[in-house]
Amino acid sequence: MQVKIQNLSKTYKEKQVLQDISFDIKSGTVCGLLGVNGAGKSTLMKILFGLISADTGKIFFDGQEKTNNQLGALIEAPAIYMNLSAFDNLKTKALLFGISDKRIHETLEVIGLAETGKKRAGKFSLGMKQRLGIGMAILTEPQFLILDEPTNGLDPDGIAELLNLILKLKAKGVTILISSHQLHEISKVASQIIILNKGKIRYDHANNKEDDIEQLFFKIVHGGM
Numbered sequence: 558m559q560v561k562i563q564n565l566s567k568t569y570k571e572k573q574v575l576q577d578i579s580f581d582i583k584s585g586t587v588c589g590l591l592g593v594n595g596a597g598k599s600t601l602m603k604i605l606f607g608l609i610s611a612d613t614g615k616i617f618f619d620g621q622e623k624t625n626n627q628l629g630a631l632i633e634a635p636a637i638y639m640n641l642s643a644f645d646n647l648k649t650k651a652l653l654f655g656i657s658d659k660r661i662h663e664t665l666e667v668i669g670l671a672e673t674g675k676k677r678a679g680k681f682s683l684g685m686k687q688r689l690g691i692g693m694a695i696l697t698e699p700q701f702l703i704l705d706e707p708t709n710g711l712d713p714d715g716i717a718e719l720l721n722l723i724l725k726l727k728a729k730g731v732t733i734l735i736s737s738h739q740l741h742e743i744s745k746v747a748s749q750i751i752i753l754n755k756g757k758i759r760y761d762h763a764n765n766k767e768d769d770i771e772q773l774f775f776k777i778v779h780g781g782m
């Protein structure tokens with residue numbers, strides 16, 4: 558799914574959090590959204606997912622202003638039941654959407670939790686919980702997936718497993734927007750990099766793996782670009 562964002566702005570009380578944001582994400586690509594705390598990343602993602610509305614601006618999904626529930630998101634902590642297994646967590650959503658057990662098992666395979674059996678999510682590592690959160694988001698096979706800092710707090714193995722999952726979803730044709738503070742890690746999976754600073758887009762380019770993304774980031778954030 559191709560995503561086009563046009564002139565989005567958002568103000569909370571007196572504070573302008575997003576200022577005239579426009580960018581496109583090509584279908585089936587991973588777009589990395591970078592920015593320091595408070596840059597406006599979560600606000601932008603919440604607007605894209607429809608959790609809050611923008612003051613001005615438009616969003617087009619494959620050229621349409623509305624989607625037919627083709628969006629999935631993991632924003633803030635994953636909404637999972639700690640006393641239920643991975644399967645039963647997915648089942649709670651499957652029941653609401655009329656999704657088969659076959660699809661639940663497929664999803665468990667994709668997120669690498671097929672072998673967790675009756676183990677309760679409360680006993681999972683942080684990385685497993687994050688992957689289960691992504692499982693909840695992709696159960697309905699969304700064409701556009703929004704991931705807000707999914708690597709936060711994960712150890713290197715957890716990050717590697719999560720990035721691997723992102724590449725698997727990309728290979729299935731899902732368009733992904735991912736925000737993160739792990740600049741180097743994100744540049745491994747993203748084909749496009751966007752840097753948001755003080756509510757404005759300061760950088761929007763194809764990810765050239767040769768570029769030193771950390772140096773670029775600090776130049777933009779601290780150099781006032």
Ligand SMILES: Nc1ncnc2c1ncn2[C@@H]1O[C@H](COP(=O)(O)OP(=O)(O)OP(=O)(O)O)[C@@H](O)[C@H]1O
Nearest residue numbers: 569570572574592593594595596597598599600601
């Ligand atoms: N509901 C709200 N009411 C008032 N101000 C808000 C609200 N939500 C966010 N803000 C403010 O908007 C600005 C951007 O916040 P946002 O969470 O979008 O940034 P972020 O880039 O996601 O930061 P982080 O990396 O810390 O999650 C911050 O100054 C924040 O305090």
